[in-house]
Amino acid sequence: MAPQRKLDLDPEVVRTARRLAARAAEPIIEMARTHTTVSVERALLRLAGLSGADGEGRPWANHLADAVRDQVGLEHGVALPVWDALARGPYGSLAHLAREAARGRVKFRLPAGSDAATATDAARKAARSGITRIDRRRAERDRMLRDTGDPAQPWIYLIVATGDIYEDIPQAQAAAREGADVVAVIRSTGQSLLDFVPEGPTREGYAGTYATQDNFRLMRAALDDVSRELGRYVRLTNYASGLCMPEIATLAGLERLDMMLNDCMYGIIFRDINPRRTFVDQRFSRQIHARAGIVINTGEDNYLTTADAVDAAHTVVASQLLNERFGHEAGLTDAQLGLGHAFEINPAVPQSFRLELAHAQLVRELFPDAPLKYMPPTKHMTGNIFAGYLLDAFFNLAGVMTGQSIILIGMMTEGIHTPWLSDRDLALENVRYVRDACGGLADDFVPRPDGFVAQRARQVLGETVELLDKVAGDGMLTAIAEGTFGVTRRPADGGKGLDGVVERAPGYLNPAIEILDAEDPHGARPGAHAEQEVPA
Secondary structure, eight states, X not given: OOOOOOSOOOHHHHHHHHHHHHHHXXXXXXXXXXXXXXXXXHHHHHHTTXXXXXXXXXXXXXXXXXXXXXXXXXXXXXXXXXXXXXXXXXXXXXXXXXXXXXXXXXXXXXXXXXXXXXXXXXXXXXXXXXXXXXXXXXXXXXXXXXXXXXXXXXXXXXXXXXXXXXXXXXXXXXXXXXXXXXXXXXXXXXXXXXXXXXXXXXXXXXSSXXXXXXXXXXXXXXXXXXXXXXXXXXXXXXXXXXXGHHHHHHHHHHTTOSEEEOOSSHHHHHHOBOHHHHHHHHXXXXXXXXXXXXXXXXXXGGHHHHSOTTXXXXXXXXXXXXXXXXXXXXXXXXXXXXXXXXXXXXXXXXXXXXXXXXXXHHHHHHSTTSOOEEEOOOTTOOSOHHHXXXXXXXXXXXXXXXXXXXXXOOOTTTTTSSOOHHHHHHHHHHHHXXXXXXXXXXXXXXXXXXXXXHHXXXXXXXXXXXXXXXXXXXXXXXHHHTTTTTSOOOOTTOSBOGGGEEEOOTTOOOHHHHHHHHOOTTSSOTTTTTTOOOOO
């Protein structure tokens, strides 16, 4: 059931905001449809079954894509040159071809005529096989949800991050037994800047654990075991961002992850990934997420770690509307849009809790069917653990009062050290108490139409419209270069990964994109939600 509308928002203002977001997004969508990247091409190879790495850890997918790029370029995609080479032989598999290409023993070409038709047919069959595997994993999730049960929202979201997958597993299972509904495995620091996906189970991460296909598989199996034990499905989250966003999204679909951090601007602003690279990679990754039934989590909460949470509240909402538009165009439904926001107002600000309620309720009403992810206070955690624990309780209360869908537990020792397990247990106790004691409070919380909360929400929405009008006029790339979101300035031709962006030539072929563009697993034409509105 959609949340009750309580803020007396003007439906026409809401419609205007969405129209402006769609207008601002359109040139970016067009760019994504007319360009490819090295990671998009490698994702196709992984979807077709290519895995593994050489003795130094460099993936065969990188070797094969690089060899094609060096010889014939990526303007036509890797599909035609690779499957043409396979057809001409004598290579028994993609892995064999990749090993020989790494040794410089393969001559690639752009086939024509019947040879091109043969390569096209083979590439399409390979892509179809990979997408069928993703479809089967999605059906598996549906069966698990029926068999084990789906926990009621708000889901409690908890992080594990030891660096060692074999240490993460028992911690994740213990967290589930203590009440966690979603387990997120934080990635090793800096992985988003690697232009390759590490291989195999890993035991030496830095402030996190590497995102690899084997790590995904191991953790999903462990959480399946504990889901059956507990009689409720425990969801698994990782991160599809950075220079390998499309590949990690593909591996997540193949290994049945349930949520992926996947924001339209996070990598640009906070990791200095080139904007063009990010937007092209984002579209493919979201198409995969849509097909796999994965919920994306966006990163607007991060803006408030660098900008003031009151002054910049409208930038959060503007970004959410842009993320919504990009997500819909790629085939994601509202039920897959885990839009992010955060409880980050300085508690010393007068009326800070009422401001937090206004912001949270505004987001809830703008996106009534989205599984919103609400992030706890971090910026103003001072080291006073008693004040921190109280602030987390206020955060949990705000989440329950405004009907948030996913609540990440706040740690009283945030910013002091990597939390002890005892800290995590106390944090879980805090959120469990508030959720159980105040579970139906959202039904009773109805701000006065002319009161502080409603007026503040309408003010933020008005500022959002003004900002989106400017972004639509100037262009998103210009807005990002000017530091509109998260303060940080990121020029369109700066950052990491621009050299991996390629404009598609006539005749470009990526059969995975063909399939994902043509088929929507949700039963509606992709992009059909462009003008979706909050009901009047």
